[in-house]
Amino acid sequence: MIAEVTRELRAEARRTNERRVLVLAGGRDRGVDAAYDAVESLGVDDEAVSLVSTREGFRFDETRPRNADELLGRTREAVVLDCHERFVPNALGRAVGAVDGGGLLILLTPALDEWPATRDRFDESLAVPPYGRDDVTGRFRERLVETLRTHPGIGIVALGDGGAADVLERDGLTGADGGDAENRGADTAASHGAPPDAAFPATAYESCLTGDQARALRAFETLTEPGSAVVVESDRGRGKSSAAGLAAGALALGGDDVLVTAPAFRNAAEVFARARELIESEADEGDDEIGGDDGRELRTAAGGRVRFLTPAAAADVAGEVDAVIVDEAAALPVRLLEAFLDAPAVAFCTTVHGYEGAGRGFAVRFHERLLDSSFAVRDVRLDEPIRYARDDPVEAWAARALLLDARPAVDAAVADATVEAATCRRLPTEDLLADETLLSEAFGLLVAAHYRTEPNDLARLLDAPNLVARALLVEGRVVAVALLAREGGLDAETRRRMYEGERVRGNMVPDVLTSQLRDESAAEPRGLRTVRIATHHALRDAGFGSRLLDEVHAEFGAEGGETDPVDYFSVGYGATPRLLRFWGRAGYGTVHLSTTRNDASGEHSAVMLRPETAAGRDLLDRHAVAFRDRERDGLSDAHRGVDPDVIRGALRACPAPVPVDLTETEWRSVVGASFGPGMYDTAPGAFRDLALAALIEGPEGDDDPLSEREERLLVEKVLQGRPSEAVAADLGFVSTGACLRALGDAYVPLVERYGTEFARGERERFMNE
Structure with a gap:
């Protein structure tokens, strides 16, 4: 029966240029055998089949579930996803995206009625201490099973055990006859022809399969001019990689040196396939061989070339080529994407939905930076599917x-929302499962506002026992949402293991304070960390985020009536000046700033705490003091290159007072540099203490004695110890001398504020001269 069902699904998929899903539900061993039967009945080469499983030893291309992003940029006639031992939602998304039109996705699952209650190794990752695996709910799979049983195009076979017969629950056939299947999903763009003034060969335009592709190719023509950038966005299967390949080939035919990069070469295989086809079609008889044996470099008679380098290697030479094309850009960390801005011309191809690779850092953060750069940016969106029909049920x-x-929610639905009209709502899993609109709007806000939201996060939202969600609604529409994680409250043995180096899942802040900052008792108080907080983009800076935080503080704090109130609130995030101000105003104090940049955000991560009880206050106080002391020396070392505005924000939010206890000799140096002929470098430690005090403690009353430029000067020159020439250039001083004179002037109000009687006497000597 397996072979017959498979052939029927495959036949309909091919007639309609759509995809189909076959679920083989039952025991794992029986499922593997059934999967072999299904693949055998397809009559396809083993090379066209991928299997994603924790097991090894299959004859097909194998991928582990945790490495399923290896399927990015690849197309397969069949993908088998083993969901038994470790079902990873991200892997399901990757597997679906790899199946070509006319192909099958084969899922090996436990019996569907039993699957939601079955716990596996992925569930163990959700069971963060002090919770156990039995605390994971299985609601994500409950919802998934419901979609498998009700959605068109999905066949289900309940596999028999112990010799029992297999049972066909659904045949998965939609009854579609296919019509003109060859053209469904590809309204060939050849009829559009090349534009009259096209810079690329007509053959390139004739190779486009949709009008969207032709428009994208037209945008790629701007890469012939330095200072141009192109952003191509699409869902999977819209032909963005093919368009990029045609563009790369056309640029090389014109003599350009084109560098292509992607998370791995296999992700860029389609780019090189289309570039090769175009170059070969335009080559004259007798031209030299266009590529090497590995296919990672193509050459043209005009002296151009298309070559592949890994992202790190490509970043190092981006300024030495004519153009760079980055495929699967959303899978790369922001810090690498920024390096490609050194190229004369650059294109970024990225998937809009599907959460490719590491997440959505490109769409959320990097695109704004690109628009703020000196590049003239051209945006293109591809909507028409190519690899399968536009109505593909899968x-x-x-x-x-x-x-x-x-x-x-659409902008118009929330445009008139006010903070006063908003109501705070708990979002228990039961409510989210019962209301698809509520679930979609809440999760959609998290996706739109954060650079790292994946299908795995949907499972965490629905199943993880340590997570809770709260939202603000106006007239039933979600305008702000917060995802919160309970942390800490760990027993002494767990704290000991954490202190000795063992990673404890799901306790990010306690882990940082314990393992990195060496505080064995840090995981004892109970905390609530804001994992994500998002406000509708049409309502930014209108106070909704602050209102939602106020509601969270009131509910989970000691006076909120919770049976298990927290000792402190916390947050960890990629630090920017804007976010540091937001969290500082919300009462959070800085206790840590990472020494390295986060790979995904490209920023240094900040950790901040807001105390709620005496235990929380003690935790904040001791770590704020430790942060203050680390930064006094660390700013001239590990943090020397950090944005001075990030340093300003992190220090201003640190609640540890700075003791200023200078010797008379040190005061002579400071007062001399401020009011007389003294030099900064005669007592750098004294200048550092005063700068740290001024930046942490901020203004007295309503008046800030220092301008923003003066604060940046204190950070860059005094605390970070950057060369005077570099500081002068960065802050716009006409000369190094002017920079150092301004530094002395900046200390005048600090002498007034922190000076001893001796210091004031020294000042009077110069004032009276």
């Missing part, structure tokens, strides 16, 4: 099952 199923198309 695409619609995956979008619903994994919320790949989750979006916030």
